[in-house]
Amino acid sequence: MYSKDEIVVCKKSKLEIQNIFNQGIIDRDDLKILKHPRRILCANYPIIKDNGEQEIITAFRVLYNNNLGPGKGGIRFHPSVDLDEVSELAFIMSLKTALVDLPFGGAKGGIRIDPKEFSKTELEKISRGYVREFCKYFGPQIDVPAPDVNTTPEIMGWMIDEYNKITGENTKAFITGKTIENGGSEGRDKSTAMGGFYILQEEYKEIQDKLKLKVAIQGFGNAGSVMANLLQAEGYTVVAVSDSSTAIYNERGLDIEDVFNYVYGGDKKQRLIGYSNAKQISNEELLELDVDILVPAALGGVITIQNVKNIKAKNILELANGPITVEAEHVLEEKNIQVIPDLLANAGGVIVSYFEWDQNLKEEHWSLEDVNNKLKDRIITAYKKVLEVAGKESLSLRKAAYKIAIQKINKK
Ligand code: NAD
Numbered sequence: 001m002y003s004k005d006e007i008v009v010c011k012k013s014k015l016e017i018q019n020i021f022n023q024g025i026i027d028r029d030d031l032k033i034l035k036h037p038r039r040i041l042c043a044n045y046p047i048i049k050d051n052g053e054q055e056i057i058t059a060f061r062v063l064y065n066n067n068l069g070p071g072k073g074g075i076r077f078h079p080s081v082d083l084d085e086v087s088e089l090a091f092i093m094s095l096k097t098a099l100v101d102l103p104f105g106g107a108k109g110g111i112r113i114d115p116k117e118f119s120k121t122e123l124e125k126i127s128r129g130y131v132r133e134f135c136k137y138f139g140p141q142i143d144v145p146a147p148d149v150n151t152t153p154e155i156m157g158w159m160i161d162e163y164n165k166i167t168g169e170n171t172k173a174f175i176t177g178k179t180i181e182n183g184g185s186e187g188r189d190k191s192t193a194m195g196g197f198y199i200l201q202e203e204y205k206e207i208q209d210k211l212k213l214k215v216a217i218q219g220f221g222n223a224g225s226v227m228a229n230l231l232q233a234e235g236y237t238v239v240a241v242s243d244s245s246t247a248i249y250n251e252r253g254l255d256i257e258d259v260f261n262y263v264y265g266g267d268k269k270q271r272l273i274g275y276s277n278a279k280q281i282s283n284e285e286l287l288e289l290d291v292d293i294l295v296p297a298a299l300g301g302v303i304t305i306q307n308v309k310n311i312k313a314k315n316i317l318e319l320a321n322g323p324i325t326v327e328a329e330h331v332l333e334e335k336n337i338q339v340i341p342d343l344l345a346n347a348g349g350v351i352v353s354y355f356e357w358d359q360n361l362k363e364e365h366w367s368l369e370d371v372n373n374k375l376k377d378r379i380i381t382a383y384k385k386v387l388e389v390a391g392k393e394s395l396s397l398r399k400a401a402y403k404i405a406i407q408k409i410n411k412k
Helices: 011-022 028-035 083-099 120-137 153-167 188-203 222-233 256-264 283-287 326-334 348-362 368-393 397-409
Strands: 039-048 054-065 071-077 106-111 143-147 214-218 237-242 247-249 279-281 293-296 315-317 338-340
Touching: 011 028, 011 326, 011 397, 028 397, 039 083, 039 120, 054 071, 054 083, 054 120, 054 143, 071 083, 071 120, 071 348, 083 106, 083 348, 083 397, 106 120, 106 143, 120 153, 143 153, 143 348, 188 222, 188 315, 188 338, 188 348, 188 368, 214 222, 214 283, 222 237, 222 256, 237 256, 237 283, 247 283, 338 397, 348 368, 368 397
Parallel strands: 071 106, 071 143, 214 237, 214 293, 293 315, 315 338
Antiparallel strands: 039 054, 054 106, 237 247, 247 279
């Protein structure tokens, strides 16, 4: 058992909450309720490996807050998973679900493994074991998991099967991020980028000729590559994209279709370092390009006090979680560079997860067009609300988003 004074969780977010409390944006009651996670679960359970040896698996599930509904949040498989990280992510989920008005609280799970070191059979045992450990704390009206880093629709399938075996239920709504055949939603795979894209479309709706808008995107994975495709299809000039190997640049605009086919078109995913139809630059240079829109879509903490003075973008859309450090954000504010915060910018994923849960409960299957229309409505409503509060109270978009979300959680 952990007591609230024994554990230190959510260092970065607590700092941010403390900051906005100090500035009078939220009050003492708001601060109290969000200081500690509602429930922390930790397990060390054995599995038998293919070679007959026993291995102990360390796993966590944190339900940060459930004022607005059941917990919602993914499960990640990663060697660096710890209680602090899982709690931080669960905290962010609580704010995100509140901001976009979902009937969910916030939660997150993690298993401390390097999935590359385990066979498929072993991963299945690990996934099923996780559900067995925490089963009574999961359920469509209690806490609803989903995929996250290194977890896939197939893993969600093993988990739902285990849950239904243990409980004797036959519910699809226990988990989201499933394959379509297994009750998943249309549009879930592209929903994170799609949500951010709708925000940009709203932001630049007055600009007819989108070619004028130059964009750089860090990260060409699930979120970044979909965003690049969506923007180019609408006529924006995507001048740079990157992955962990390099960044590529063309000041007149990259041919994103060609880049996409190069990376994803073959049997095996290719790294951008081998792409020869554009100039290679470093990831650091990409962040410092003179563009209208910069989209960090890779890692956290990439815009720091060291490089922030060189950032020239006019607008930053945080598709990645936490790409800007707290100190760097102060400098961006001084430089009048707008930041559309992660809380809002990448909420498309959890919005469509909610749609999946809702469809499962109602035993419905919505068309892609329906899903995207509902996603657009919900994210644009939240975006307009953030703009309104930011404008009225002279706050940054992030602070306005925090305020709206925290007050929602506290039902103010
Ligand atoms: P992904 O693993 O599919 O892609 C990550 C991309 O970042 C890859 O192209 C990878 O090569 C690149 N990358 C890794 N290290 C890098 C480095 N040091 N420098 C430059 N690029 C690097 O991941 P994703 O699902 O696209 O997620 C990207 C970000 O978006 C993460 O911060 C994630 O938390 C956030 N996010 C994703 C979703 C989603 O639904 N996919 C939802 C919410 C938030």
